[in-house]
Amino acid sequence: MQTVISRELGEWAVAHRRYLHQHPELSGQEYQTHTYIKQHLEALGIAILDYQAPSVVGFLKGTDGSKTIALRADIDALPVQEEGEKSYLSKVPGVAHACGHDGHTAVLLAAAKWLSEHQGQVKPNVVFIFQSSEEREPSGAEALIKQGVLSNVDAVFGIHLWQPLAKGLIGVCHGPMMGACDEFKITITGKGGHGAMPHETVDPVYIASQVVGGLQSIVSRALNPMQSAVVTVGKVEEGSTFNIIPNEAVMLGTARSLTEETRQCVHKQMQRIVAGIPASFGAAGHMEYYWGTPAVVNDRQQSRYVEEVVKAVFGESVYAADMEPTMAAEDFAFYLSHCPGAFIFVGMGGEASAYSHHHPRFDIDEAVIPSAIELFVQLVLRFE
Incomplete structure (x- = not known):
């Protein structure tokens, strides 16, 4: 030494x-x-x-x-x-x-x-x-x-x-x-109602679960397997009690990536999923994306x-x-x-x-x- x-x-x-x-x-x-x-x-x-x-x-x-x-x-x-x-x-x-x-x-x-x-x-x-x-x-x-x-x-x-x-x-x-660190807020707006009559509602809770699954497909299906990324939903806010389907569900999370190319790809795929999955159920999806540390x-x-x-x-x-x-x-x-x-x-x-x-x-x-x-x-x- x-x-x-x-x-x-x-x-x-x-x-x-x-x-x-x-x-x-x-x-x-x-x-x-x-x-x-x-x-x-x-x-x-x-x-x-x-x-x-x-x-x-x-x-x-x-x-x-x-x-x-x-x-x-x-x-x-x-x-x-x-x-x-x-x-x-x-x-x-x-x-x-x-x-x-x-x-x-x-x-x-x-x-x-x-x-x-x-x-x-x-x-x-x-x-x-x-x-x-x-x-x-x-x-x-x-x-x-x-x-x-x-x-x-x-x-x-x-x-x-x-x-x-x-x-x-x-x-x-x-x-x-070290990874880029971005944050996001996703809001799913549906139509609330009685938990015993889901057919009369557009359930944002169920739709949110489908969006979470869709987000996980970005890493497994939208990215080159040699690229690294993470999409994590860390918080879900929805509903007030056991038998009421709410009007809205909100998800908070983070997206991580190691290159700017991957970072942009993840963001683009997230936009498609948040718009497309809720729309297929008759709901609306909106994402606020906060670009953080590269x-x-x-x-x-x-x-x-x-x-x-x-x-x-x-x-x-x-x-x-x-x-x-x-x-x-x-x-x-x-x-x-x-x-x-x-x-x-x-x-x-x-x-x-x-x-x-x-x-x-x-x-x-x-x-x-x-x-x-x-x-x-x-x-x-x-x-x-």
């Missing part, structure tokens, strides 16, 4: 992570977190760029400065009541860092500390992006991009401490890595660069060569839509991180924090 990060810096990062974990803030409300990050960056001599709070963007000038690399961490928490017995539980009722963003923030702070203290070894300029509102719309990434955060940036990288990947592995996909698609040149760095720094066995994409979503996708770069998973699955992301008992394995810091630093030091 060709590492530069000290044990003391890892401990420094863990201490900051635990403080942030105890003081979580929801998307768009991370003003105390903003102040905390800003104060520490200023203490390190890192310039604070003028971007809208609660995001924080720092800048470190490189010795060469002909290239600029951006590193990103998300800073928001989730509306989750944390459970567990650890000493650093959230002090905010109903809010918790149940996804690991506290770890991401601490990792980037520690990387900024090392790079600022060894500025003479840093050739490219470095932009440190501490981003608000990853967990909800409107996306904090999209807002920063509109403000120009990627202007003159040559490559952007992000790290996710990832529970589904085994501890000790670091992985990146060469191309699509797919995370890594730039292949930059993802190969990540692979090279991981193998060179940590060894061949650390690189997760067979890692597959996931349909979970990430608004890092917006950065990759505007700038070459890569999103990277640092595995932490195991006994210390046994619960999935967003679970009330989720926790990161702090033992992987030094590796994540090392990866960020090495991506900067080796960037050409």
